[in-house]
Amino acid sequence: MRITCPLCGPRDRREFYYYGSEDYLTQPALGDFDAIDAHLHLRDNLAGEVRDLWYHEMGCAAWLLVTRNTVTHKISDVVQVAGGGVGILAKMKPEEGAL
Amino acid sequence: MVNLIAKSPLWGQAPLVSAGVTLAEVDLGQVTSIAPFDMAVPGFPAPNTVVADGAARLVWTGRGQAFLIGGPVGDWAEVAAVTDQSDGWAGLSLLGAGAVDVLARLVPVDLRRLAVGDCARTQLGHMAVIVIAVAGGFELLVFRSMAQTAWHELATVIKMRGARLAC
Amino acid sequence: MRYSGLKVITQGLFGNKGWGPVWRDPAPKGEYDAIIIGGGGHGLSTAYYLAKNHGLTNIAVLEKGYIGSGNVGRNTTIVRANYFLPGNSEFYSHSLKLWEGLEAELNYNVMHSQRGLINLFHSDGQRDAFVRRGNAMINQGDDAILLDREGVRQHLPYLDFEQTRFPIYGGLLHPRGGTARHDAVAWGYARGADQRGVDLIQNCEVTGIDIEGGRVVGVQTTRGSIRARKVGMVVAGRSGQVAAMAGMRLPIESHVLQAFVTEGLKPCIDHVVSFGMGHFYISQSDKGGLVFGGDIDFYASYASRGNLPMVEHVMEAGMTLMPMIGRAKVLRSWGGIMDMTPDGSPIIDKTPVDGLFIDAGWNYGGFKAVPASGWCMAHLMATGESHAVARRFRLDRFKTGHLLDEEGTGSQHNLH
Ligand SMILES: Cc1cc2nc3c(=O)[nH]c(=O)nc-3n(C[C@H](O)[C@H](O)[C@H](O)COP(=O)(O)OP(=O)(O)OC[C@H]3O[C@@H](n4cnc5c(N)ncnc54)[C@H](O)[C@@H]3O)c2cc1C
Numbered sequence: 001m002r003i004t005c006p007l008c009g010p011r012d013r014r015e016f017y018y019y020g021s022e023d024y025l026t027q028p029a030l031g032d033f034d035a036i037d038a039h040l041h042l043r044d045n046l047a048g049e050v051r052d053l054w055y056h057e058m059g060c061a062a063w064l065l066v067t068r069n070t071v072t073h074k075i076s077d078v079v080q081v082a083g084g085g086v087g088i089l090a091k092m093k094p095e096e097g098a099l
Numbered sequence: 100m101v102n103l104i105a106k107s108p109l110w111g112q113a114p115l116v117s118a119g120v121t122l123a124e125v126d127l128g129q130v131t132s133i134a135p136f137d138m139a140v141p142g143f144p145a146p147n148t149v150v151a152d153g154a155a156r157l158v159w160t161g162r163g164q165a166f167l168i169g170g171p172v173g174d175w176a177e178v179a180a181v182t183d184q185s186d187g188w189a190g191l192s193l194l195g196a197g198a199v200d201v202l203a204r205l206v207p208v209d210l211r212r213l214a215v216g217d218c219a220r221t222q223l224g225h226m227a228v229i230v231i232a233v234a235g236g237f238e239l240l241v242f243r244s245m246a247q248t249a250w251h252e253l254a255t256v257i258k259m260r261g262a263r264l265a266c
Numbered sequence: 267m268r269y270s271g272l273k274v275i276t277q278g279l280f281g282n283k284g285w286g287p288v289w290r291d292p293a294p295k296g297e298y299d300a301i302i303i304g305g306g307g308h309g310l311s312t313a314y315y316l317a318k319n320h321g322l323t324n325i326a327v328l329e330k331g332y333i334g335s336g337n338v339g340r341n342t343t344i345v346r347a348n349y350f351l352p353g354n355s356e357f358y359s360h361s362l363k364l365w366e367g368l369e370a371e372l373n374y375n376v377m378h379s380q381r382g383l384i385n386l387f388h389s390d391g392q393r394d395a396f397v398r399r400g401n402a403m404i405n406q407g408d409d410a411i412l413l414d415r416e417g418v419r420q421h422l423p424y425l426d427f428e429q430t431r432f433p434i435y436g437g438l439l440h441p442r443g444g445t446a447r448h449d450a451v452a453w454g455y456a457r458g459a460d461q462r463g464v465d466l467i468q469n470c471e472v473t474g475i476d477i478e479g480g481r482v483v484g485v486q487t488t489r490g491s492i493r494a495r496k497v498g499m500v501v502a503g504r505s506g507q508v509a510a511m512a513g514m515r516l517p518i519e520s521h522v523l524q525a526f527v528t529e530g531l532k533p534c535i536d537h538v539v540s541f542g543m544g545h546f547y548i549s550q551s552d553k554g555g556l557v558f559g560g561d562i563d564f565y566a567s568y569a570s571r572g573n574l575p576m577v578e579h580v581m582e583a584g585m586t587l588m589p590m591i592g593r594a595k596v597l598r599s600w601g602g603i604m605d606m607t608p609d610g611s612p613i614i615d616k617t618p619v620d621g622l623f624i625d626a627g628w629n630y631g632g633f634k635a636v637p638a639s640g641w642c643m644a645h646l647m648a649t650g651e652s653h654a655v656a657r658r659f660r661l662d663r664f665k666t667g668h669l670l671d672e673e674g675t676g677s678q679h680n681l682h
């Protein structure tokens with residue numbers, strides 16, 4: 001499996017750290033326990049196309065939103081979560097259109 | 100005041116020459132991390148490239164970060180977070196026609212595609228590495244604490260390659 | 267058919283031509299008292315104990331492929347009871363006791379071999395953690411022996427005791443740990459369930475779950491609709507998909523775990539050896555192959571195959587620990603889909619839908635759990651109450667904060 005980092009280009013899977021589903025991008029409201037539970041634990045866990053978060057740990061250190069098929073391992077799209085922005089807030093809320 | 104001797108990470112290590120490849124330590128001089136507050140700042144290198152200015156080189160090392168090697172910080176402090184990294188890194192040079200074959204065994208990137216002026220942030224075995232394409236081969240930057248390990252990994256590959264070519 | 271020594275001898279004399287199919291191949295009926303979705307180890311043992319312990323025999327196991335085609339036939343067969351946390355400890359202890367009587371119980375040779383399991387440690391901190399674990403195991407009534415470096419050397423002289431990256435400080439020996447023949451476990455339970463009247467229906471994929479007024483009333487399958495007032499979802503790596511048929515989202519992400527086997531060798535590795543620091547474990551099968559593996563591939567997957575970086579990592583870890591295996595040729599590698607939970611522990615519970623039960627989240631450690639999981643799931647489905655040793659395997663424990671994070675790695679599905 002190879003992932004094309006928008007910054008570094010095509011790289012081997014071993015350079016990347018997998019975090020989990022794009023659910024992590026939706027910050028739940030403080031005190032909303034159902035939303036926090038869903039954010040942390042509950043997953044659609046689809047067999048097919050999913051979007052998940054990878055970190056280019058051994059490369060440029062960008063967080064990436066990867067569109068990937070969990071059955072074939074085919075990767076169809078990779079974008080930076082930060083979408084050109086900087087800072088943790090940009091990571092938490094991807095810009096519209098960047099998706 | 101006593102005169103302290105600044106020792107390089109691979110102090111006293113003689114170069115290794117085998118089958119047309121030479122591995123040696125290089126003195127990087129001053130290394131400064133430049134992390135611009137706005138990534139669109141002029142003069143900042145595009146991903147995977149090096150901007151050379153005389154002896155000084157600005158090497159892209161990741162998202163929103165470049166290393167200024169061998170030059171003064173100049174005005175960068177006004178537009179970027181600037182931190183001295185000089186003693187944190189070890190520099191190696193791997194030169195000769197077989198250099199790319201040696202690295203191919205340790206680095207999961209197709210380094211044949213790198214031309215002088217290109218660089219890549221990737222891994223050497225399990226170590227983080229910055230690979231810079233230079234005339235006749237590569238310069239490698241690894242964490243100082245990994246210098247001996249990097250040397251060992253590279254030396255092992257160089258010797259194995261030499262042995263295979265010899266038989 | 268009852269197996270006996272006499273039978274084996276007489277069959278041997280007459281060319282082994284008298285063996286028939288061991289279980290029936292029934293067509294699904296229109297209605298059962300209970301349905302188990304999934305004919306893996308857990309589904310089959312659930313059916314077996316529903317019939318045996320609770321007298322429920324009008325039941326069906328619906329399997330989309332063939333019996334044993336899932337993880338029960340893909341795992342590396344390690345059976346142990348060396349858990350630390352209350353909740354896990356009593357459950358796996360109960361399971362190991364069931365294993366110890368399983369061959370007599372099923373009249374089936376599952377080749378359960380208590381050859382001893384050694385978990386190595388490589389630092390003072392790890393030693394302290396293993397001392398605690400060992401004490402927890404002994405408190406639970408199981409066995410644990412702390413070995414120092416020389417003690418490990420006596421058992422495992424072939425390890426590289428000179429390597430400096432992960433120096434071997436000692437190991438925790440669990441003498442009752444070992445291995446079993448994975449397929450035989452599925453076959454044994456299948457045969458036992460069938461003999462008690464359970465319908466094992468293969469090539470029957472469940473495609474929908476029928477719910478009326480908040481209560482389950484049956485399932486849709488590729489072989490027609492089947493009614494039942496009790497349905498158990500026991501589908502391991504496919505739990506997310508089957509639960510979605512009932513409108514549920516589970517605290518599960520499916521991941522691929524790889525395993526490897528070498529050519530057959532003369533006996534050389536007598537124990538199960540686990541090298542946690544390098545993510546590597548190994549045992550030798552009765553056929554002589556070295557069976558080994560490491561970590562999951564770490565990304566969500568439904569492909570029964572993994573990627574090369576993990577292959578390389580496992581080989582590197584193996585070579586670090588026991589360089590002698592470098593000469594063995596790897597014959598095969600394969601992958602299976604793990605239902606990973608955010609705390610690494612399983613779920614045996616009711617669901618918000620009346621009559622619908624779930625047994626899932628076994629991560630990469632569900633083979634050893636096959637007997638107790640079936641025992642407890644059957645208890646739950648028959649009585650409506652959690653069994654005492656599976657009380658903490660609650661579906662809502664993530665939300666309520668009652669996690670069973672055995673490894674203490676935090677709330678991320680792939681970190682357990
Ligand atoms: C490589 C590997 C090594 C492992 N090593 C160990 C080990 O050493 N020790 C240990 O304790 N555990 C180990 N495990 C984990 C263990 O194998 C699993 O936790 C356990 O087998 C899962 O339970 P099961 O046997 O019921 O699963 P499975 O055998 O996978 O059974 C689930 C069944 O459900 C069926 N199914 C799915 N969807 C449907 C549907 N819609 N309709 C009908 N049927 C359906 C599937 O076809 C499958 O047969 C390992 C797993 C793997 C992959």
Ligand SMILES: [Zn+2]
Pocket residue numbers: 005006007008009056059060061062
């Ligand atoms: Zn990158």
